[in-house]
Amino acid sequence: MRRQLTHEFQNLIDRGRDRQLRLAVTGLSRAGKTAFLTSLVNQLRHAGIDARLDLLKSAREERLLGAQRVSQPDLGIPRFPYDEAMTSLEASPPQWPEPTRGISELRLQLRYKTRRARGLLGDTATLTLDLIDYPGEWLLDLPLLEHDFLSWSEAQLKGMGPARQQYAQAWQDAVAKHSADETVEESRLAELAAHYADSLRQAREAGFSHLQPGRFLLPGELQGAPVLQFFPLPGVGEDDRQALEALPASSLYQVLKKRFRFYQQHVVKPFYREHFRRFDRQIVLVDVLGALNAGPERFEDLSQALATLMRSFDYGKRSLMNRLFSPRIDRLAIAATKADHVTPDQHANLVTLLESLLAEPIKDLRFANVPVRAFSLASIRATEPREVESDGKRQAALRGHGLDGEPLLVYPGDVPAKLPEPEFWRRQGFAFTPFRPAAAGPAALPHIRMDAALEWLMGDKLR
Ligand SMILES: Nc1nc2c(ncn2[C@@H]2O[C@H](COP(=O)(O)OP(=O)(O)O)[C@@H](O)[C@H]2O)c(=O)[nH]1
Ligand SMILES: [Mg+2]
Structure with missing residues (x-):
């Protein structure tokens, strides 16, 4: 009798929890939004089968059962072209998905087991996840x-x-x-x-x-x-x-x-009124490596663009945003994308570089009590880390294929840990080669730290 009551009580709690999340993805053109969302949907659809999501707690605890697409709530917004993106990646030779140029949306229903005390599994619950992709240019x-x-x-x-x-x-x-x-x-x-x-x-x-x-x-x-x-x-x-x-x-x-x-x-x-205001969480993608590759004036310009873009997340009491739209984003991730373009030993620098690029906005966000975390990730990993020997020394390198299919083995260079000094630009120590995606098989897409970003963005909703 007592046991049954607890069970029903737990059911009630589950139903009372918010089971819905609107997660928005943005970034300037070519930052990697389409790749990120494609991978995100792909990983979640493969959860519980073959996805590698160890840093997502619910997946590690084998509570995440899977995800299904359901019809989206806003009929006036284009659907995010997931199938089209997968078709490009599965083509032979594989290709990056076509660029998209506006806002799009996709709704997933996640099924998972809730967590009970002492690691016991609870009931099956669902989380409705609305994913929205929109151009960062609009925030400028x-x-x-x-x-x-x-x-x-x-x-x-x-x-x-x-x-x-x-x-x-x-x-x-x-x-x-x-x-x-x-x-x-x-x-x-x-x-x-x-x-x-x-x-x-x-x-x-x-x-x-x-x-x-x-x-x-x-x-x-x-x-x-x-x-x-x-x-x-x-x-x-x-x-x-x-x-x-x-x-x-x-x-x-x-x-x-x-x-x-x-x-x-x-x-x-x-x-802002019809879309932005309704987002619960946001990830801002930044192509830091692309900007490093493009030289000092472009890099500085990106830094200014990001400062402008991040003003949409300035929730200080007297900010323009709050006065006009009272948004509700309660958690933010910023991510340096395409981390598979550098060797793994450079990933930590990529994060600190991103943090210094966004130092002011991050300070403001923390002050306004909006939790924010920086990541480096690769939505769709196109390279493999290798080691080569040069002059008798071991050196990290990357193995992949160029866009026209020729095999490459490269060391792209060091990522500066903070905003580059003039010296860095004089040395021009960074060479960015575009890679074509690896052939996609039936398994989940290879990635770097998608699971860490997911844990930050929705882990707490999957308890
Ligand atoms: N190597 C690598 N390249 C990526 C990755 N994500 C994006 N890219 C590259 O960046 C380009 C732009 O990405 P896309 O997602 O279309 O950017 P969007 O304009 O922000 O939607 C792609 O065509 C790829 O060439 C990644 O995880 N790894
Ligand atoms: Mg796109």
Whole structure:
């Protein structure tokens, strides 16, 4: 009798616990979001069969039974293309999944055994896990809400370094042919805006990250809409405010100003209100190694982009985020991806480098009492650690295949443990070769520390 009561009591507790988690994955383009989510779904689907998830407590204790896909709750959001990604990885030769360019979502139902005292297993329970993938570029737009068109315009044009300026020059020359009070034809506006978007894309291609507005790079369903047809206006500043404000509604200045406001109200705000606000947990992926490979100006630019991006997680009482949207993320992970590009002895440095890259935001998060942890991981491990002998000494190396299939045995170099000094860049001691993924078989995808990230992001929900 007594035994039965305890059992029912336990059932009640189980039902009362929150059994739902909205986990969001973000990062700038090419940071590794698609690879991460594909691997995450794959690992969970193989849990209890052949996945290697020793650092995920519920898996280690053999309580995690498996995961199933169920239909997603938001019918207006594209489904995360898991099957398509797996098809690419299973192809011969295997290929990295196609890049995705907007927000997508997938719902999993996890089954697991709850934990009782003294290691006894409890009942079977389910956790509904909503996974959301969205471009980090969209978060670069948060500060845009603090500006009006004029101050935004000035800030955009002032902040460019020489290499970055190079990509904006042709566009600037084209705009310089027009004045702020001129009535510019709709088609010409569209042209100038397209030219501006193009200059952002070129800068992006050349390795820059700190680019605004974010939707110009990843327009999603807004491709071609007039709301994306504005740009900063060179040659005017705060001193001209009064004169500019007095211009007629048809003037170039007023038209751009109106569109900028529309972009704030109908693009930036709705994303935070309808999506961001509802996330419970977040992982931010960063391609630290890619930036190291790209040199000092790109690396510094990534650092600024990350500082901007992380402002969306600034929950200080007086932060813009809290004032506008009262978000609820209660735990955050930041991860340096593609760790399989360096030898395992460099992984600890990769984490400390990431931590120093994000030192300020991490401090703010801790102050605001949002737990945050840094990781290095490989969602889909494409290399194997090896050792080679050179000059009679043993040296760590990586074995893998290049994108066109040729076998490689390389030592990519040392990862600096903190922000690199000028000396590091002079030596250029880092060479990053892209690898193609290993052939995917029927077993779970090979990874590095996906399980550690999972434990941090959802382990407490699987008790
Ligand atoms: N070696 C290795 N490469 C990776 C890994 N994850 C991503 N990549 C590489 O980075 C590219 C971009 O990754 P993707 O997930 O598409 O980035 P997204 O734009 O953030 O979704 C991929 O095409 C791969 O070349 C990984 O775990 N290991
Ligand atoms: Mg993607």
